[in-house]
Amino acid sequence: MKQNLFVYNTLTRKKEQFEPLNxxxxxxxxxxPTVYSDVHLGNCRTYISFDLIFRYLTHLGYKVRYVRNVTDAGHLEGDTDEGEDKISKKAKLARLEPMEIVQKYTVGFREVMKIFNNLPPSIEPTATGHIIEQIELVKVMLDNGFAYEVDGSVYFDVEKYNATHDYGMLNGRNLEELLNNTRTLGGQQEKHGKLDFALWIKAKPEHLMKWPSPWGVGFPGWHLECSAMSHKYLGDQFDIHGGGLDLVPTHHTNEIAQNVACCGKNPAKYWVHTNMLTVNGQKMSKSLGNSFLPDELFTGNNHILNKGYSPMMVRFFMLQAHYRSTLDFGNEAMEASEKGFKRLMTAFGLLGGLKASGANEYDVAALKQKCYEAMNDDFNSPVLIAELFEASRVINSVHAGKLKLDVENIELLKELMNTFVIDVLGLKDEHTENEELPKVLDFIVKLRNEAKGNKDYATSDRIRDGLQKIGFQLKDSKEGTTWSKV
Incomplete structure (x- = not known):
């Protein structure tokens, strides 16, 4: 069935119906990511959010070309036009080639994405692989009068651009406000205006990563690579441009200016941004000493949380918050989320053993529509998960013989859970992925019931206690014995 999907657009500051350009x-x-260190949890939150969006659009039948770049050059310290390249600095400290640093952290990034069950993007281009494309864009901006060269470096002229276009259209600030709030930086004397930013930077002799260009040996500015790669693989204009909210004020604002200066169009129809992470209400940051890496979260090797949590539980925890909301890591929230994840996946594990009855006492189709309504409301995963908890309640009731569903609704329930738990949320049960497990447990319960029938209570208790130790709880009632994950 056709779904009316609405997406919040940072550009217009409102939800808009999603209507692809083509x-x-x-x-x-x-x-x-900029691959000079281990991927941090803020990155992970962003990429899990866009994996959700990628999965849902694909589920709706769209043919999605998902491009996610790797920054392996040009990103200077402080996100400015001065200072050392982050990768080069790390290479010097480690006495390695910059590309060794790039390889190490790119491989590490992809491994973490796989652990979180993120689907790979359609294309994963690198900045160093598109130097030619970046140089060509600079040439166009110079020809169009929106850039100027000074001693081997090329800068974007923001005030000249703003005379005919709205430079602050994404961040919602006017030029005067931006100028008043911009501090003077090193290298400012070369620039015509305080807001001007580098498109191409002349390399100092000690700079490790540099390339020949019409303006001399140098390297591209950080903002340029995304304009070049998005343009190459998605054209003058495409549907969705995403990233963390921290990219709005400068990086994405400058991207828009570059693309408009080159081809007259804002590169994306919908700008989508994820919010930041906090720990016990404080912004997560290295300077505050409250940040930790994915591996430290999985192992519990950090001083913030009481224990470690599995990758799928962390993914579930992140999806329990809307991507535009702040996500707060804390012991109570994580423990509550862990219980919820176990409850959902235990119910999912019961699907294979559900038996239909002639009558039907629940409208599964209406529940399925509520799941779609949640996702169609700007990919509202928290509301979707609430609906899936209702589906879990239905599964448990059917399993316990307290609710009757006919064959059609049993199949619809299975389809609902497989669609939204597996395909859309991208979750999997790390401990009970074997679909035969429910059958094995039902067989064990049957053996225990036979032992009880033979008054062999010692064996009956041993089975019950043994299952308890490995994480499964038995519950006896008038309707019979049911099992659940602890």
């Missing part, structure tokens, strides 16, 4: 094709570009 349906059923959808182009989506997400700013990827």
């Amino acid at each position: 349906a059923p094709h959808v182009g989506m570009y997400v700013c990827g």
Whole structure:
């Protein structure tokens, strides 16, 4: 059935009906990591959110080209036009080639994405692989009068651009306000204006990563790579551009300016941004000493949380908050989420053993529609999960013989859970992925019941206690014995 999907657009600051430029094709570009260190949880939250969006659009039948870049050059310290390249600095400290640093952390990033069960993007281009494309864009901006060269470096002229276009259209601030709030930085004397930013930077002799260009040996500015790669793989204009909310004020604002200066169009129809992470109400940051890496979260090797949590539980925890909401890590929230995840996956594990009855006492189709309504409301995963908890309640009731469903609704319930738990949320039960497990447990319960029938209570108790130790609880009632995950 056709779904009316609404997406919050940072550009217009409202939810808009999603209408692709060239349906059923959808182009989506997400700013990827700068690979000079281990991927942090803020990155993970962003990429899990866009994995959800990628999965849902694909489920709706769209042919999505998902492009997520890897920044392996040009990203300077402080996100400015001065200072050392982050990758080069790490390479010097480690006495390695920059590309060794890039390889190590790119591999590590992809491994973490796989652990979180993120689908790989359609294309994963690198900045160093698109130097030619970046140089060509700079040439166009110079020809169009929106850039200027000074001693081997090329800068974007923001005030000249703003005379005919709205430079602050994404961040919602006017030029005067931006100028008043911009501090003077090193290298400012070369620039015509305080807000001007580098498109191409002349390399100092000690700079490790540099390339020849019409303006001399240098390297591209950080903002340029995304304009070049999104343009190459998705065209003058595409559907969705995403990233973290922290990219709005400068990086994405400058991307829009570059693309408009080159081809006269805002590159994306919908700008989508994820919110930040906090720990016990405080912003997560290295300077506050409250940040930790994915591996430290999985192992519990951190001083913030009481214990470690599995990757799927962490994914579930992240999806329990809307992608535009702040996500707060804390012991109570994590423990509550862990219980919820176990409850959902235990119910999912019961699906294979559900038996239909002639009557029907529940409208599964209405529940399925509520799941779609949740996702159609700007990918509202928390509301979807609430509906899936209702589906879990129905599964448990049918399993316990307290609710009757006919064959059609049993199948619809299975379809609902497989669609939204597996395909859309991207969850999997890390401990009970074997679909035969419910049959094995039902057989064990049957053996225990036979032992009880033979008054062999010692064996009956041993089975019950043994299952308890490995995480499964038996519950005896008038309707019979049921099992659940502890």
